Amino acid sequence: MIEHDTLFVDGAQRSPAGADTITVIGAATGEVIGRTPAAGEADVDAAVAAARRALTDKAGWAGWDPGRRADLLDRLADEVEARGSEAAALVAQQNGMPITTALAVEAAIPVAVYRYYADLARNTEFSEVRPGLLGGSARVDRLPVGVIGAIVPWNYPNLLTAFKVAPALAAGCAVVIKPGPETVLDTYLFADAVSAASVPPGVISIVPGAADIGRYLVGHPGVDKVTFTGSTEVGRQIGASCGQLLRPVTLELGGKSAAILLDDVDLAVNADGLFQATLLNNGQTCVANTRILAPRGRYAEAVDFFAELCRSAAVGDPLDPGTLVGPMVTEAHRARVERYIARGVADGARLVSGGGRPQRLDRGWFVQPTVFADVDPGSVIAREEIFGPVLSVLPYDSVDEAIALANASDYGLAGTVWTADPDSARPVADAIDSGTFGINYFMLDPVAPFGGTKASGLGRELGPEGLAACLKSKTTHSLV
Structure with a gap:
């Protein structure tokens, strides 16, 4: 005390x-x-x-x-x-x-x-x-x-x-x-x-x-x-x-940034970077890339990857060095995140992993890291900032469509593109309307300006x- x-x-x-x-x-x-x-x-x-x-x-x-x-x-x-x-x-x-x-x-x-x-x-x-x-x-x-x-x-x-x-x-x-x-x-x-x-x-x-x-x-x-x-x-x-x-x-x-997975991305190689970009600080991060845009030919693989990324993340005491996902800041904030999860289910998105509270943690404001698939791009969970460990995975058919989906947001704070060929990522980065962006990585640096566009x-x-x-x-x- x-x-x-x-x-x-x-x-x-x-x-x-x-x-x-x-x-x-x-x-x-x-x-x-x-x-x-x-x-x-x-x-x-x-x-x-x-x-x-x-x-x-x-x-x-x-x-x-x-x-x-x-x-x-x-x-x-x-x-x-x-x-x-x-x-x-x-x-x-x-x-x-x-x-x-x-x-x-x-x-x-x-x-x-x-x-x-x-x-x-x-x-x-x-x-x-x-x-x-x-x-x-x-x-x-x-x-x-x-x-x-x-x-x-x-x-x-x-x-x-x-x-x-x-x-x-x-x-x-x-x-x-x-x-x-x-x-x-x-x-x-x-x-x-x-x-x-x-x-x-x-x-x-x-x-x-x-x-x-x-x-x-x-x-x-x-x-x-x-x-x-x-x-x-x-x-x-x-x-x-x-x-x-x-x-x-x-x-x-606020933000509702997108992580664009190009068709050649090695998800396993980029697992640590993708976790940081999407779930850092339990998702309580304005630059979190909570919309995952995956090529349709690899959509099922991407959904499974992020579901396993969330399932395998150690949830627990934030003072334990092994913990990757801690609790929400307050009981009221947890309730807010849970309302968004319930809304996603009600609106027809497919709950792939998480969605509840960890059973072994009977106190504190914990929420399981959660992944939704088959998310309507116009739905609430795809448009509004949840500020918790909740990810939506959406498919796209062309890179131009992925760019359009990423830009179809009221927000413009961050975003990433993930690929085995950084040269192919640069035109994507240039086309995204956001104040910051990352190629196979996202982290702010003191030497460069940080801020957003739009809302x-x-x-x-x-x-x-x-x-x-x-x-x-x-x-x-x-x-x-």
Whole structure:
């Protein structure tokens, strides 16, 4: 049982303004594993005010040059790395992520993101002078956009915090983070890392809470930009609010991506990669390729392959290194996934494997990895994001049809193509309307932009593009 009674605001752990609390339930046990304060509006006010002070204090954060900011990011990377194993274990207990995944995605990769942006800060020109075409010159300065309200979801809390915090610090911004209440315990480790790295007061504050606190942060008059990762439904609401406020926003939203199997693919050789692309983090992944498009001549083979891939995946305690599929994050989320499974059956899809709860696991929010065949491309389970370990295998007759099926989605976040001939994959990759894509592999990399098209969002994180999203331009014209 982990209990906290403070919030990290303005560089220190402080008593909350109110008495509301967050109770954290272990995904694998259904038992209470922690309690923390829930931030109220007064706490958000204090965090935003501290961030604004940090941005106006020329003797403090506002006066730091890019090299000094880069050094801070390297220190933060070191401190996050030192707490990585403990953070990974906390995430696994809270949201059900298998520990082997958590050690990589929640511990190692965030460190790489902080170090990447440290290097980028050192090697980016934040000011340039351009000779004018009409006489004189124009100096273009790339300045911090200001206070960023960052709303982080529960599925990859440390990774997505890094996606938002690292470029913001590289740019010289201040950040108020609103983490998901389901994974609030690990934020205290991050706060420890922030303090140990000597991040100036106000530059990072953490205000955990439910949706109402997120809405309050989005609309706060002291916030200059919002970055949100989460559902498309909530993203639309945030986008509408920011549009009304003329406030820049980055939205990384849902997905319903497709994995296209070409006729020459060796499924056995690609088993590990296909598992990662389709079922990583128990399917609780926005880039999951949950639609499998298989050539009709190999359709039965593909259905059997994915059914066996799911049947053979060890389901169990997320802290067990042998576990490949853990529980859903909450009881309510499991119920949501189960409703989709029932809808698939009701709509006539053929349930090939899974579909229920593992019999030997009598507590926690587990769902068997599930495979449907004979799925109508227009059906609910083929169109809507389920966010669980549920795959639909659909046949196609030509590569052009496969491309059309992959693109026939409201979403455009990710996707993959699998083949023995990478050259044949490139025209397929080029034809898919999505922000990211993989050939015989899928994994995000800090050096390249990440984001979606259509209902998968607006803007980009990671890469130089992620830094640019935290900057605003100011032009000074001169005749000299």
